[in-house]
Amino acid sequence: MLLRIDPRSTEPLYGQIAAQVRHAIARGEIEAGDRLPAAKELASATGVNLHTVLRAYGDLRDAGLIELRPRRGAVVSAAGRARAPLVEQVRQLLDSARRQGFTRSEILELVSREL
Amino acid sequence: MSGSGRRPAVVLVAGALHVGLLALIALPPLLLWGRLPEPMADHWGLRGHPTGSMPKEGLLGITLAVGVVGAVLSAIWASRPAGMLRGAAATGGGRPGSDALLVGGLFLSGLGASTSLVPTLANLDAVSWHAVRIGAVHVVGILAIPYGLAAAGVWLARRARGGVPDPDPGEVARLGLGPDERAFWSGGARSRWAAAVGVAGVGGGGVIWLAVGWLFAVPVLAVAFALVWISSVAVTASHLGLTVRYGPLGWPVTRIPLRQIRSADTLRLASISFGYRGSLALFGAAAVIVRNGPALRLNLTGNRRFLVTVDDAATGAALINDELARSGG
Numbered sequence: 001m002l003l004r005i006d007p008r009s010t011e012p013l014y015g016q017i018a019a020q021v022r023h024a025i026a027r028g029e030i031e032a033g034d035r036l037p038a039a040k041e042l043a044s045a046t047g048v049n050l051h052t053v054l055r056a057y058g059d060l061r062d063a064g065l066i067e068l069r070p071r072r073g074a075v076v077s078a079a080g081r082a083r084a085p086l087v088e089q090v091r092q093l094l095d096s097a098r099r100q101g102f103t104r105s106e107i108l109e110l111v112s113r114e115l
Numbered sequence: 116m117s118g119s120g121r122r123p124a125v126v127l128v129a130g131a132l133h134v135g136l137l138a139l140i141a142l143p144p145l146l147l148w149g150r151l152p153e154p155m156a157d158h159w160g161l162r163g164h165p166t167g168s169m170p171k172e173g174l175l176g177i178t179l180a181v182g183v184v185g186a187v188l189s190a191i192w193a194s195r196p197a198g199m200l201r202g203a204a205a206t207g208g209g210r211p212g213s214d215a216l217l218v219g220g221l222f223l224s225g226l227g228a229s230t231s232l233v234p235t236l237a238n239l240d241a242v243s244w245h246a247v248r249i250g251a252v253h254v255v256g257i258l259a260i261p262y263g264l265a266a267a268g269v270w271l272a273r274r275a276r277g278g279v280p281d282p283d284p285g286e287v288a289r290l291g292l293g294p295d296e297r298a299f300w301s302g303g304a305r306s307r308w309a310a311a312v313g314v315a316g317v318g319g320g321g322v323i324w325l326a327v328g329w330l331f332a333v334p335v336l337a338v339a340f341a342l343v344w345i346s347s348v349a350v351t352a353s354h355l356g357l358t359v360r361y362g363p364l365g366w367p368v369t370r371i372p373l374r375q376i377r378s379a380d381t382l383r384l385a386s387i388s389f390g391y392r393g394s395l396a397l398f399g400a401a402a403v404i405v406r407n408g409p410a411l412r413l414n415l416t417g418n419r420r421f422l423v424t425v426d427d428a429a430t431g432a433a434l435i436n437d438e439l440a441r442s443g444g
Contacts, residue, residue, distance in 0.1 A: 001300070001427075002298060002299075002300045002430050002434070003299045003300075004292070004297070004298045005299075006293060006295065006296050007295050008293075029427075034303070037351060041351065042299055044355070045351070045353030045355055046297040046298075046353070047297050048297075
């Protein structure tokens with residue numbers, strides 16, 4: 001798994017980390033049960049604040065893609081491996097909708113109509 | 116003959132091995148029953164003197180149970196479709212799904228055979244278990260049979276799978292990192308057969324400890340733990356250099372700072388040379404080989420070299436070369 005952090009990007013650093021881990025899970029580069037790099041090591045290697053990495057991992061946990069286990073660290077969840085491609089597609093859809101100027105309520109209305 | 120064509124023959128050979136091993140567990144003690152003392156010596160001290168005994172039926176029952184469990188594992192392997200090379204394009208070396216079952220199964224059955232045969236021969240024609248002594252040849256026999264069968268299991272599994280596709284062209288592309296960009300790469304490599312044999316060895320060592328004694332169990336456990344330790348590596352690379360962590364606990368850790376690296380490339384190992392070899396400090400070269408397939412090679416200062424088998428080695432090498440270029444190295 002390769003993570004590339006661009007401090008000049010408009011996307012927040014934690015968002016860049018979370019997005020790339022999500023891509024890696026969706027592409028099958030990392031499998032259920034695989035451990036993510038330790039937050040301290042990732043922070044030190046990328047020059048990013050530790051809390052930024054922890055926030056990224058927290059977002060991935062909230063999305064159900066990883067589990068944070070004591071002494072084991074961040075591990076890709078079985079459910080996460082199955083969900084990641086769909087989560088990725090949803091994010092791409094939302095990015096596309098926002099670029100086209102749709103508001104949050106308009107996006108929600110569109111999705112609700114199709115359900 | 117393709118892998119799928121060889122599989123039925125391999126299944127037959129594995130089945131015949133298990134039948135032979137179960138016979139080796141049961142027949143010697145049964146045929147020699149009248150010539151064995153009751154109870155039999157089954158624990159020995161450091162100098163080979165007997166320190167414990169067990170009824171003949173008990174020892175036969177335990178060793179048969181271990182042998183049957185081994186046969187069941189191999190039967191599960193045989194019942195599955197030919198191993199899928201999961202993510203072969205990403206991993207390069209492929210990850211056969213269930214070969215560990217065959218290797219672990221043969222190891223366990225071999226362990227049952229050796230822990231039945233060796234005590235039987237040691238106790239033969241003894242008037243009492245108190246007089247049964249063992250020597251180094253008995254300990255070698257306990258170890259050689261299961262580990263030899265495990266090696267045979269690895270060979271058989273590879274024959275059944277056939278060739279592994281070669282997705283890694285061996286070219287190292289540069290990442291093209293931007294001036295302010297930071298990158299972090301992580302990869303790993305696993306040997307499922309080593310992990311399976313190691314875990315089976317730990318379990319088997321425990322059974323041996325209880326059934327035969329710690330004298331036989333300690334060498335088995337030592338080799339088993341070493342196999343588990345070397346069965347997997349986790350590798351990371353960044354502007355700081357390369358880090359290698361060993362085994363399920365990620366310890367110990369090898370850190371190679373970027374300033375000690377002159378260049379990085381990849382190569383493809385065509386045959387298994389399993390294990391940790393050499394020493395960076397003493398010999399100037401070390402290799403950590405967990406499986407065949409892609410490996411990341413570092414050319415270090417002082418004409419030293421370090422090699423580690425790892426998935427996606429090309430990306431790791433590309434990152435290191437980019438960081439070297441940025442640091443002026």
